[in-house]
Amino acid sequence: MKTTAIVMNEPGELEVQEITIPDVGPDDVLLRVEVTGICGTDVHMYNGGMDLDFPVVPGHEFTGVIEEVGENVERDSKGTEIREGDNLSVVPAMDNDGTDWYSRNMPGRPRLSENADRFGFDNVADQYAGGMSKYVVLPPKSFYYKLPEDVPPELGALVEPISVGMHAFERSMQPGHPHIREGFGVGQSVAVQGAGPIGLFAIASAKAAGAGQIIAIDAIDERLQLASAFGATDLVNLTEYEADELITTVKELTAGNVGPDIVIEAAGVPTAVEQGIELPHDGGTFVEVGHFAYNGEAEINPTRIVQKELDVLGSLAYPPTQFESAIALIDQLQDEVPFGDLFN
Amino acid sequence: MKTTAIVMNEPGELEVQEITIPDVGPDDVLLRVEVTGICGTDVHMYNGGMDLDFPVVPGHEFTGVIEEVGENVERDSKGTEIREGDNLSVVPAMDNDGTDWYSRNMPGRPRLSENADRFGFDNVADQYAGGMSKYVVLPPKSFYYKLPEDVPPELGALVEPISVGMHAFERSMQPGHPHIREGFGVGQSVAVQGAGPIGLFAIASAKAAGAGQIIAIDAIDERLQLASAFGATDLVNLTEYEADELITTVKELTAGNVGPDIVIEAAGVPTAVEQGIELPHDGGTFVEVGHFAYNGEAEINPTRIVQKELDVLGSLAYPPTQFESAIALIDQLQDEVPFGDLFN
Amino acid sequence: MKTTAIVMNEPGELEVQEITIPDVGPDDVLLRVEVTGICGTDVHMYNGGMDLDFPVVPGHEFTGVIEEVGENVERDSKGTEIREGDNLSVVPAMDNDGTDWYSRNMPGRPRLSENADRFGFDNVADQYAGGMSKYVVLPPKSFYYKLPEDVPPELGALVEPISVGMHAFERSMQPGHPHIREGFGVGQSVAVQGAGPIGLFAIASAKAAGAGQIIAIDAIDERLQLASAFGATDLVNLTEYEADELITTVKELTAGNVGPDIVIEAAGVPTAVEQGIELPHDGGTFVEVGHFAYNGEAEINPTRIVQKELDVLGSLAYPPTQFESAIALIDQLQDEVPFGDLFN
Amino acid sequence: MKTTAIVMNEPGELEVQEITIPDVGPDDVLLRVEVTGICGTDVHMYNGGMDLDFPVVPGHEFTGVIEEVGENVERDSKGTEIREGDNLSVVPAMDNDGTDWYSRNMPGRPRLSENADRFGFDNVADQYAGGMSKYVVLPPKSFYYKLPEDVPPELGALVEPISVGMHAFERSMQPGHPHIREGFGVGQSVAVQGAGPIGLFAIASAKAAGAGQIIAIDAIDERLQLASAFGATDLVNLTEYEADELITTVKELTAGNVGPDIVIEAAGVPTAVEQGIELPHDGGTFVEVGHFAYNGEAEINPTRIVQKELDVLGSLAYPPTQFESAIALIDQLQDEVPFGDLFN
Numbered sequence A, B, C, D: 001m002k003t004t005a006i007v008m009n010e011p012g013e014l015e016v017q018e019i020t021i022p023d024v025g026p027d028d029v030l031l032r033v034e035v036t037g038i039c040g041t042d043v044h045m046y047n048g049g050m051d052l053d054f055p056v057v058p059g060h061e062f063t064g065v066i067e068e069v070g071e072n073v074e075r076d077s078k079g080t081e082i083r084e085g086d087n088l089s090v091v092p093a094m095d096n097d098g099t100d101w102y103s104r105n106m107p108g109r110p111r112l113s114e115n116a117d118r119f120g121f122d123n124v125a126d127q128y129a130g131g132m133s134k135y136v137v138l139p140p141k142s143f144y145y146k147l148p149e150d151v152p153p154e155l156g157a158l159v160e161p162i163s164v165g166m167h168a169f170e171r172s173m174q175p176g177h178p179h180i181r182e183g184f185g186v187g188q189s190v191a192v193q194g195a196g197p198i199g200l201f202a203i204a205s206a207k208a209a210g211a212g213q214i215i216a217i218d219a220i221d222e223r224l225q226l227a228s229a230f231g232a233t234d235l236v237n238l239t240e241y242e243a244d245e246l247i248t249t250v251k252e253l254t255a256g257n258v259g260p261d262i263v264i265e266a267a268g269v270p271t272a273v274e275q276g277i278e279l280p281h282d283g284g285t286f287v288e289v290g291h292f293a294y295n296g297e298a299e300i301n302p303t304r305i306v307q308k309e310l311d312v313l314g315s316l317a318y319p320p321t322q323f324e325s326a327i328a329l330i331d332q333l334q335d336e337v338p339f340g341d342l343f344n
C-alpha cells in the first residue's frame, strides 16, 4: 500500500514523499502513527553520524492506533489481546533472523545481534518505514505492546527512551540477592549522574523498583528539580563542589556514609565516569549507559576497580521485553511523575 | 540492672517478674520497649510446641525507644546515626558466633546457623530478654534499626513479620535478569496464596518492588479486601472454584493466559502447595514460605516440576538486613497501605 | 531429494521406506547419518506414549558426516568453520518461530516454546526426517555443531543425552556466587541419584566442572562401578540402607557431615524425590530431572523445603547451546571416562 | 608461650627475635610453620609501601603441621576432622568483628571489611604472628583448612596466591546461566593477560572449571610455556603484534572470531586494561585483578563498555572459603600442573 512519510534521502535532507509499505497480511498489524519522538540519535543521523543505507524514513520512538488487525493476530508481544483502536508502542528493532553468533549464543541480549531489521533506520525499499510515516505495517517478527487504556497515547512515544534508562537500571539487579547487596532490592540507594531524559528515566525506574534513596547529580538546578519530580530524594548540583568534595558530599548522604549501592552514569561525559567510579560503596555497582557515542577518553585508575571490588556494567539499548516493563512503569507512576513535561 | 518482664516459666505458664538484664556497657544500647507483637510462634511456644530452655521472656517482634546509648555507639546496624529518643526495631536473632559450618560457608544465609542468641527465645539467665520486658539491652552482636521519624513507632513491631513476607518475595529475584524473566522486575506478575499477615506482607513487597499485577488468593472475602488494600490488583476467592478451574482462572488473569511469573505460597496448607506448583507459567518461580510448621504432606507430581522447568524456592525467616528493606517498605507505603489494620 | 529411512507409520509399526527430504539449498547442509542413539523416548514413542502426527522418521540423538555444504554456509551454530567430511552433532529441536509467549519472553529457555520443528518427531510430509534416515537436510533454523577431529564420530550420538544430564547439572550454577555457596564452584560436592545414562552424564558434568566430591547413589553395584568410571568419588548402594540411614550415610561422607551442596535426582522414581530433598545441606540445591514422564506422585513435606531453605529446580531437556558444552565435555574427558561403554 | 620469629621492626629492617604468642587455649590450634611464601606484598611492606603498625612478623602465605589441638576443636573451617600431625593452610585475614557496615551488609564479601586481625600484618604485641614465626596459634576466629593427605605440604603455601587467581576467575561465574553465556560454564573460552603467578592460577582455575579454550597472553615465551603447563591451550606473545593486531589475533583464535567469553587482566599494567576491554566478545566479561597497587592510569573509551555491553568486574583478594576451592584445585590438578615450578 501507499502512504505519506518524511523521508531522509541523505543526511541533512528531509522530504515529504509518498512511499510504498507492504500490504497488510493476515499476520500483520496496520498502525496509524500518532506520536513520534525525536532524540539525539535522529539528530546524529541528520548530521551524517550514522552509516545507514539511505533513503530512510526516520522515527524510532513511536506510538499509534491500530487501524487494522490481520486475521491471524490476536495478541501483542506480551500476550495481551488487541483489537482495532488500541494504542500500541512499537520496538524499533525487530526479531533478528536467529543465525548469527549472538542470537544463537546470547539470546538474552538480542541487541548484540546485528541481523535485525529496524523501523526508522532501514532503507525505504525494504518497506519498513519509521515513525515519520503516516502508516506503518507491523510484521510478525516485530514487537509491539498495547498501552493500557488509562495511559494517554502520547506517553507511548516515551516507552522507547524509558526502556533505555530502565535497562540501565535493571543491569544492577544481577545476581538477585539484594539481602546481601548483590543486586538491587527495595530500600537500596541509587545515584544517577545526569538528569537529562535517560537519567530521569533511570531515576523513575529506581523509584518504581522501590529504591529507598535516589540521589540525582547534575549541573543545572532546573534539571534537578525535574529529577525530584521523577523520584529523586536528594539533589546534588555538581557545580557547587570541587572534585573530591563532590564524592564526599554524595557519600555523606547515604547511611553509614559509605556511598550509594548503585551509580548510573547517564551524563555521557568522561569526567562523569571518573567521578562515578568513586561514588558507590565498595562492592557496589556502576552502570555505564551515558556513552552511547564517543565523547572522549576517561582516565581511570584500575586499582580503584580492584580495591573497591566494583562491578562496572555497560548498558546498550534494551531487549524488546523492556517495553513491557517501561509501559508498566508509566502505568504505575503517571499520577506522580510529570512524564508530559519532557515533550516541551 | 533489674527490670520487669513477663516470664514464661514453662509452656502455658506466664508470670510478671523482676528479672536481671546486663548493665548497659559502652558498646550497648538500652531500649525501653514500646510495642511487642504476638504471632503464631508465641502461641506455639505457649502450647509447648517449641523445645526451649525455659524460663524465657517471650517477644520477638518488638520496637522501642532508646533510653541510653553506650558511649562507643554512634550508629544502628545500617549505619544511620542514632541518639536517645530514637525508635528502634530489633532483630530477634543476634549475630552467630561465626564458628559453625553455616556461618563459615553460607554467610549470605545467617538464619541457617544455629549458634545465635535470640531475644524472645533464650533463657532468662542468659540475660537476653524478649519484647515482653520493660527494658532490653542491645549488645554489639545484635541488630537494630532506626525507624524513620515519620513512621509511627507502633509500626515498628511489624518490621519482623514484614521481613518474613519480604524475604519470601525477594527469593524470587535471583538471578537478577528480569528482562528474560529470570528473576523479578518491574511490571511482572505475582500471585500470593493466603492473605494472612505473611501473604499480605508478600503482597506489599511485590507492590513496593513494582509488580504489574498481584493476584491474591484466599478463602475469605474480608481477607481479600485487605489484600486489595495491601496492593493486590486481582482477587480470587478459592471457594468459588473447583480445583482445576482455580488454576485456569488465575492463568486467565495474566497476559497470554500463561500464569503469573511468581507464586508465593503463604497459606501453610498442603493443598496450597499442590495448587501453587500449577499456577506459575513454565519457567516461573514458586516460593514456599507458608509451611514453617508441619501441617501434613503434599502430594506432588515431580513431572510437573520437570516439564514446567520450575524453580521451587524455600524461604526461612530472613537475614537481619531484611529489616532495612522492611522499614523502607513501611516508609514508602504507609500512606497507601493500612498497616495499622493488622493490630485489630 | 529422495532418501531411505525407517518410518514409524504409527506407534508400534516400523518400515523401511523411500522418503522425500528437501533439496539442499544454498543455506542448508546435507548430512549423511552415521550413528543414531535410541533411548527411552523412542521406546515411549513406539509404545504409543507420545501424541505425534505420524508417520514419523524417529531418531533424535544422531551424528553424521557432512556430504554437502550450501554455498552460503561457512560455520556451525557455534561459529566454527565447517566443510565436507566434518562430523556434526545435530540438535533435534530447531529454532522456534519466535512468535509465542515463551520465545518472546523467555529467550533463555527455548525449550519451553512449543513452536519448533523437530528432527525425529515431525511428520515425514514436513520433510524433517530423524536420525533413522540415511540423509538429513539441515536448514538454517536448525542447530548443528562440529565434533573436534579427535572425538570419535560415534560419540557424537551421545551429545544429545549428555546435554540432558549437563543441563540438569548447570541448573545448580545459578546465581554464580560459589564462594558463598550460592551456585556451584570448583571443589563443591554433588550427589547424583540414579546411575543410568542421565545420572552418569550429570556425574561427568560435575567432574568436568571441578566438583571436589561426587557421590553416586544407585541400587545396582555394576552401575555404581560405571559411575565411578564416569567420575564418582563415593558410591552408595541404596539397597544396603534403611531410609533414614541412607540420608545419614550420604551426609557423613561430606565435610562437616552437613550433606552435599547439590543433589541431582536422575532416578525417575518418586521415592528418589522424597529422599533427595533430605540429602543436601540446608541452603543447598536439589535438581529434579528424572521425572520426564509420569511415574507416580511423591509425598513431600513442604516444611522441609522451608526449614532447609532449599532451591528445588526442575530441568527440562536443554537449550541448543548445551551441545557446545556437551561436546567440550566429551573432548575433555574422553581419555578418562569410558563413554563407549554406554553403547553396549 | 615464647617462639622464634623474623620480625620487621620497621620497613627495611628484619631481625630474628623471640616473641610472645598466646598460650594454646581449648579452642585454639598450635601450628608449627613449615613453608611460608614471599610475594610482592611482602616486598612492598619491606619497601615501606604499607601503612602498618610495626613491629610485625611477616608471612601471609603459610602452611604448617598441627602441633597441638585444643580440646574443643574437632574440625577445620570447612568441617573436616583434624588431629595432630595434619597439615593446614591458614587464611591470613581472620573473621572480622561483625560490627562495621561491610560485615553487616555485605557478608558475602568479607574482605571489604577492615575490622579483621591478620596474620602477617598485625603488630607483634597483638600476638598474631605471621608465617615467619616458628609457631603460630590459630584462634577460633581464624580460618584454616586441612590439606588432603596426598597433597605435598609445601604446596600448602600456594593456597593463598591461588585463592587470588581463583577468586578473580570465579567473579566471572555470576549470575550462573552459562547456557546463555551469562556466567561461566564448561566449554567456554577464557583469555588471561599476564602469565605471572596470579595469571597462572587464574589459568589453572579456568582449567579446573572446564574451560574449553584458555588463551594466555604475555611478553615472555618462557612464561607462556609455563602457562601452557598450567592449562593454557593457546599462547600469544604480545611482543609479536601491533596493538590492534593483538586484538584481532586473539579474537581469531575463538569460535566465530568473536573473542573470548571471559578476559582476566592479571598483568597489572594500564595498557593491559586498555587492550583487555577490547578482547571479550560483546556481552562478555572482563575481570580486573592485576591492579592491586597503583601502576598508572588507563585511558578508557567508555563508549566501548556501552557498545559491547561489557561486565567489568574488580577482584580483591578472596573470601576465606576460597581456600576450600583452592585446595580442591591443587588436589585435582597436581598430577598435571607443575605447581612446584613456582618455588624456583
Ligand SMILES: NC(=O)c1ccc[n+]([C@@H]2O[C@H](COP(=O)([O-])OP(=O)(O)OC[C@H]3O[C@@H](n4cnc5c(N)ncnc54)[C@H](OP(=O)(O)O)[C@@H]3O)[C@@H](O)[C@H]2O)c1
Binding pocket: A040, A164, A193, A194, A195, A196, A197, A198, A199, A217, A218, A219, A220, A223, A238, A266, A267, A268, A269, A271, A272, A275, A288, A289, A290, A291, A292, A293, A315, A316, A317, A318, D306
Ligand atoms: N546506552 C544507550 O543505549 C544509550 C541510548 C540513548 C542515549 N544514551 C546516552 O545517554 C546520555 C544521556 O542522554 P540524555 O538524552 O539524557 O542527555 P542530556 O540531555 O545531554 O543529559 C545529560 C545531563 O548530564 C549533565 N552532566 C554533564 N556532566 C555531568 C557530570 N559530571 N555529572 C552529572 N551530570 C552531568 C548535563 O548537564 P550539562 O548539560 O550542563 O552538561 C546534562 O544535564 C547521552 O550521552 C546518550 O548518548 C545511551
Ligand SMILES: NC(=O)c1ccc[n+]([C@@H]2O[C@H](COP(=O)([O-])OP(=O)(O)OC[C@H]3O[C@@H](n4cnc5c(N)ncnc54)[C@H](OP(=O)(O)O)[C@@H]3O)[C@@H](O)[C@H]2O)c1
Binding pocket: B040, B164, B193, B194, B195, B196, B197, B198, B199, B200, B217, B218, B219, B220, B223, B238, B266, B267, B268, B269, B271, B272, B275, B288, B289, B290, B291, B292, B293, B315, B316, B317, B318, C306
Ligand atoms: N517461612 C517462615 O519463616 C515463616 C515465618 C512465619 C510464618 N510462616 C508461615 O506462614 C504461614 C502464613 O502465616 P499467616 O500468619 O499469614 O497465616 P494465616 O493468618 O493463617 O493465613 C493463611 C491464610 O491462607 C488461607 N488459605 C488456606 N488455604 C488456602 C489455599 N489453598 N489457597 C490460598 N489461601 C489459603 C487461609 O484461609 P482460611 O483461614 O479460611 O483457611 C488464611 O486466610 C503460616 O503457616 C506460618 O507457619 C512462615
Ligand SMILES: NC(=O)c1ccc[n+]([C@@H]2O[C@H](COP(=O)([O-])OP(=O)(O)OC[C@H]3O[C@@H](n4cnc5c(N)ncnc54)[C@H](OP(=O)(O)O)[C@@H]3O)[C@@H](O)[C@H]2O)c1
Binding pocket: B306, C040, C164, C193, C194, C195, C196, C197, C198, C199, C217, C218, C219, C220, C223, C238, C266, C267, C268, C269, C271, C272, C275, C288, C289, C290, C291, C292, C293, C315, C316, C317, C318
Ligand atoms: N528432564 C529431562 O529432560 C529428561 C530427559 C531424558 C530423560 N529423563 C529422565 O531421566 C531419568 C533417568 O534416565 P536414565 O535413562 O538414566 O534411566 P535409567 O537407566 O532407568 O536409570 C535410573 C537408575 O536409577 C536407579 N534408581 C531407582 N531408584 C533409585 C533411588 N531411589 N535412588 C537412586 N537411584 C535409584 C535405577 O535402579 P533400578 O534400575 O535398580 O531401579 C536405575 O539404575 C528417566 O526417568 C527419564 O525419564 C529426563
Ligand SMILES: NC(=O)c1ccc[n+]([C@@H]2O[C@H](COP(=O)([O-])OP(=O)(O)OC[C@H]3O[C@@H](n4cnc5c(N)ncnc54)[C@H](OP(=O)(O)O)[C@@H]3O)[C@@H](O)[C@H]2O)c1
Binding pocket: A306, D040, D164, D193, D194, D195, D196, D197, D198, D199, D217, D218, D219, D220, D223, D238, D266, D267, D268, D269, D271, D272, D275, D288, D289, D290, D291, D292, D293, D315, D316, D317, D318
Ligand atoms: N587483586 C588482588 O587482590 C591481587 C592480589 C595479589 C596480586 N595482585 C596483582 O596481580 C598482578 C599480577 O601479579 P603477579 O605476581 O602474577 O605479577 P607478575 O609476575 O609481574 O606477572 C605479570 C606478567 O604480566 C606480563 N605483562 C605485562 N604487560 C602485559 C600485557 N599488556 N599483556 C599481558 N601480559 C603482560 C608481564 O610481563 P613482563 O614482566 O615482561 O612485563 C608479567 O609476565 C600484580 O600486579 C599484583 O599487584 C592482585
Ligand SMILES: [Zn+2]
Binding pocket: A038, A039, A040, A041, A042, A060, A061, A160, A161
Ligand atoms: Zn531515541
Ligand SMILES: [Zn+2]
Binding pocket: B038, B039, B040, B041, B042, B060, B061, B160, B161
Ligand atoms: Zn513472629
Ligand SMILES: [Zn+2]
Binding pocket: C038, C039, C040, C041, C042, C060, C061, C160, C161
Ligand atoms: Zn533421547
Ligand SMILES: [Zn+2]
Binding pocket: D038, D039, D040, D041, D042, D060, D061, D160, D161
Ligand atoms: Zn601474597
